[in-house]
Amino acid sequence: MRVLFAAPARLWDDWAPALRAACPEIELTRDGAPDSFDALIYAPGYPEDGTELDFSPFVNARVVQSLWAGVERIVTNPTLTQPLCRMVDPGLAQGMVEYCTGWAMRAHLGMDNYPQDGVWRQGMTPPLASDREVTVLGMGELGRAVAATLAGLGFDVAGWSQSGRPVEGIPVLAGDQLELALARAEILICLLPDTPETRNLLDADRLALLPEGATVINAGRGTLIDDAALLTALDRNHPGHAVLDVFRTEPLPPDHPFWSHPRVTVTPHIAAETRPATAALVAAENLRRAMRDEALLYRVDRMRGY
Known part of the structure; x- marks a missing residue:
């Protein structure tokens, strides 16, 4: 051959x-x-x-x-x-699970709330995972693996896909239920492909549906989120933080505002090799x-x- x-x-x-x-x-x-x-x-x-x-x-x-x-x-x-x-x-799926789980846990536990500056910040105890709602957008091979892992850790996980195809152990919302999927997402994990239907899916109106202070983790495609709308929403703490691994232009240009925004974490497309x-x-x-x-x-x- x-x-x-x-x-x-x-x-x-x-x-x-x-x-x-x-x-x-x-x-x-x-x-x-x-x-x-x-x-x-x-x-x-x-x-x-x-x-x-x-x-x-x-x-x-x-x-x-x-x-x-x-x-x-x-x-x-x-x-x-x-x-x-x-x-x-299989290695790609495992890498994606580890990336999304790590950043979800960091957001859930509020690991960035404790600067080592001598101030004793008692009283910021995070909820248990069972009281934290996570939504995974995209329930393909990678989305199912990430959702199953987070559910196994006790998180209240729901998925969303255009088809709403059932996934064992994970409630899946269908295309016309996107607003419900976003409204519950204290942590939103984006693993959708780049298609005409998904481009700019998270625009200003849909970002506004997220709970105040939510964390967005995008390891799917950079085209899923309207960049300008996200920056404006972050300025309002709605969402509160974005972890971005994928971008419309890669490498991300050094002068892009994502690099300097205090509520954005940029990683260089390493979620899943x-x-x-x-x-x-x-x-x-x-x-x-x-x-x-x-x-x-x-x-x-x-x-x-x-």
């Missing part, structure tokens, strides 16, 4: 050994005649001249396997007719399924965009 590594060259040294170990039967290469490839392993940034990849010549490719969970930078490519699969990596050692196993399974004409894992619905 001949596979093109259609990803930036800087990824080759980490990914090539992992992919070859997970799928020894493949011939993995970075160049060759397009019609000679049975599959593509893809990541944004390829080609590295800044042009958009033309998938048309890859007439024999049975699958395009994305290295990343987000596919918004490829799914709209009009030349892509091959089946596209997003990456659902795709790890070659675990992700290569998922890619290998899809390569084998493609060659056997079997159903592919995590195939992207082009209409929904994910």
Whole structure:
């Protein structure tokens, strides 16, 4: 099976050994005649001249396997007719759970309320987790994992998704119940994909629905929140703090007001990294399924965009 590594060259040294170990039967290469490839392993940034990849010549490719969970930078490519699969990596899910749980616990316990300045601030005891309402926007693979972990710690967790598809052990509100989902969210965790329906989902009106002093944790996509509306809302303590890991422009420009706002914590898109050692196993399974004409894992619905 001949596979093109259609990803930036800087990824080759980490990914090539992992992919070859997970799928020894493949011939993995970075160049060759397009019609000679049975599959593509893809990541944004390829080609590295800044042009958009033309998938048309890859007439024999049975699958395009994305290295990343987000596919918004490829799914709209009009030349892509091959089946596209997003990456659902156990290591990525674990990383997202750890990130969201850590920041949720920090907000819940008020860890930033205790500067080491010699002042004894008794009387700021946080509630128990069972008395803290958390909402997770986006109940896909990552959202379900985060919600289950926080519920296991005792938090009062609810999820929201457009479909409202049931999740065992977690109440899930459907599309038209977004206002209810936000109104209860003392801690709001955003894990939605970037689609036309989710862009600027959290605008001024919806941010105003959050409880006063709420914490917003966005580890989904930077386009979910209206930046200007968020800054204005933070000035009113409504919400009270935002932990942002994803942005419309990355890296976040040094002069962006998020860097200097006292109610914003910026992290550099580290919530969930795709790890070659675990992700290569998922890619290998899809390569084998493609060659056997079997159903592919995590195939992207082009209409929904994910």
